[in-house]
Amino acid sequence: MRLLDLAHARTGDKGDTSQISIIAYDEGDYAFLAEHVTAARVAAHFAAILRGTVTRYELPGLGALNFVLHHALAGGVTRSLRLDPHGKCLGAVLLELEMPGRQAAAEHHGGNDRT
Amino acid sequence: MKTIRIGSGAGFAGDRIEPAVELAERGDLHYLGFECLAERTIALAQAERLRDPDLGFDPLLVARMEAVLPACSARGVRILTNMGAANPRGAARAVAAVARRLGLAGMRIAAVTGDDVLNTVRNGIFPLLERPGSVADLGASIRSANAYLGAEGLVAALREGADVVITGRVGDPALFLAPLIHEFGWAMDDWALLGRGTVVGHLLECAGQITGGYFADPGFKDVPNLARLGFPIAEVAADGSCIITKVAGSGGRISLSSCKEQLLYELLDPNAYLQPDVTADFSAVRFAELGPDRIAVSGGAGRERPATLKVSVGYLDSHVGEGQISYAGPGAVARGRLALEIVRERLHLIGVKMTEARFELIGVDAAHQGGDASGYADPPEVRVRVVGRTDSLAEAVRIGNEVESLYTNGPAGGGGAWKSAREVIAVVSTLIPRACAAHAVSVEVA
Structure with a gap:
């Protein structure tokens, strides 16, 4: 199972900082996400482009985690040489994360937006 | 109970025009906001204003106003926008001209200025937030400096009876917060209400991003009728709570x-x-x-505003040269990688001076940054991309040339070469005391 099966993501940018929200399709999965999608895992996933640290903010009331990746955008949208200078694609890349198997979760969250 | 209906007519400078017309005609609105000013846009607009004092505002301003003014005027929908960019007064004159042309004489167009703080930050000691040094260190490369103003100037313009309020740099949510302050008489230090109004503005400011744009993901998050994506409306109550909705029958889903x-x-x-x-x-x-x-929104909060204002400083940073070329069929990835190595070596051999460069394959490792690419199959086509930063435009041009010459000097089957060289206006930030940026309102009558 991948993070893709449990949550959706949106990416924003502020200067050289990338921001990725991870939002559970089912708010009941929040604790599972909070346990397995840590700042350290996100930092490791983006190690190739991250030049700073990752801060995680928790929003249990929304079933969401907000990741702030400092110095992840090669200077930010106004000077980055990247094809995607905003880093808009990074949220989808984060959804690649492998998650520990949970039979119940796999059955419940096989696909569509249930919220 | 009184509610105010605010629509969002654009979420960025190049946004579609039709959804705003739909909102103006069928949204039963009181206000329509257009957020169109990206970070470096003012720096580019400032250069345009230097060439022509009547320009320096959003190039789509006239087209957007021609499209929505008839319905807005007929239904009493008041407009707020940051399309004034580097020249809100010039923009107000242009909109007044549009109104006269449409037979809407008497319309009041306000310009709210005061965000331009270039002379202040150029001559003081203002440390940069992103890196060591101060604004003064940017020297002659500075193009613009604009403070993020709040809602006060916009509220003052509404109080003066403006039908259209045009400004330059303000905090994006302020375009939507201002009508709420004006209509409900919120105090400028009622932090809880201003916090809730900021939630409303934040949800609206990117227009289609809340109605299904930047959201659809087939099989996971399906969105109906994206081609006719409608833009959002907030029905706001006096306590700052709201309902987010859109015009019935428009595309998308909230x-x-x-x-x-x-x-x-x-x-x-x-x-x-x-x-x-x-x-x-x-x-x-x-x-x-x-x-x-129809989604109800509650629970926003707020605390005292920051003591300082953030300022975006636009400056000439560098030049960038780029070239692209495609390879397809069996071995496309291998030929693409060979092409990258050839260009890398040639740029070195001919001595192109670059301070930073990227050699990548679109379709493999260009937009897919970080992460784990090992689980993906090779694509049937790739696009070579070489991009480098230089100190001059002439040097930047040489990068694209070396990619283009792969046509006859590179791997088999290279097609669709493209190249560019451009100046890079970048943005850094600093903070200034509030007293350094005071708003001013002027009104143009059509």
Whole structure:
């Protein structure tokens, strides 16, 4: 199972900082996400482009985690040489994360937006 | 109970025009906001204003106003926008001319200025937020410096009876917060209300991003009729709570998921979203589905506004040269990688001076940054991309040339070469005391 099966993501940018929200399709999965999608895992996933640290903010009331990746955008949208200078694609890349198997979760969250 | 209906007519400078017309004609609106000013746009607009004092505002301003003014005028919908860019007064004159042409004489167009603080930051000691040094160190490369103003100037313009309010740099949510302050008489130090109004503005400011744009993901998050994506409306109550909805029959879908995504969009610390008018707290915001495309929003909060204003400083940073070329069929990835190595060596051999460069394959490792690419199959085509930063335009041109010459000097089957060389206007930030940027309102009558 991948993070893709449990949550959706949106990416924003502020200067050289990338921001990725991870939002559970089912708010009941929040604790599972909070346990397995840590700042350290996100930092490791983006190690190739991250030049700073990752801060995680928790929003249990929304079933969401907000990741702030400092110095992840090669200077930010106004000077980055990247094809995607905003880093808009990074949220989808984060959804690649492998998650520990949970039979119940796999059955419940096989696909569509249930919220 | 009185509610105010505010629509969002554009979420960026190049946004579609039709949804704003739909909102103006069928949204039963009181206000329509257009957020069209990206970070470096003012720097580019400033250069245009230097060439022609009547220009320097958003190039789509006239087209957007021609499209919406008839319906807005007929229905009493008041417009707020930051399309003034580097020249809000010039923009107001241009809109007044549009109004006269459309037979809407008497329309009042206000320009709110005061965000231009170039002379202040150029001559003082203002440290940069992103890196060591101060604004003064940028020297002659500075193009613009604009403070993020709050809602006060916009509210003053509404109080003067403006039908259209045009400004330059303001905090994006302020375009939507201002009508709420004006209509409900909110005090400028009622932090809880200003925090809730900022939630409303934040949800609206990116237009289609809350109705299903930047959201659809087939099989996971399906969105109906995206081609006719409608833009959002907030029905706001005097306590700052609101319902997010859209015109019946327009495309897209407003869901709990789309609202959550937009609430967190470009947010760093959800407990402290720094705006010129308030330190907003989004951490306790909650959404409830009232019906199809009707989501109730509650729980926003706020604390005292920051003591300083953020300033975006535009400056000439560098030049960039780029070239691209495609390879397809069996071995496309291998030929693409060979092409990258050839260009890398040739740029070295001919001595192109680059301070930074990227050699990548679109389709493999260009937009897919970080992460784990090992689980993906090789694509049937790739596009070579070489891009480098230089000190001069002439040097930048040489980069694209070496990619183009792969046609006859590179791997088999290279096609569709493209090249460019451009100046890079970048943006850094600093903070100034509030007293350094005072707003001013002037009104143009059509």
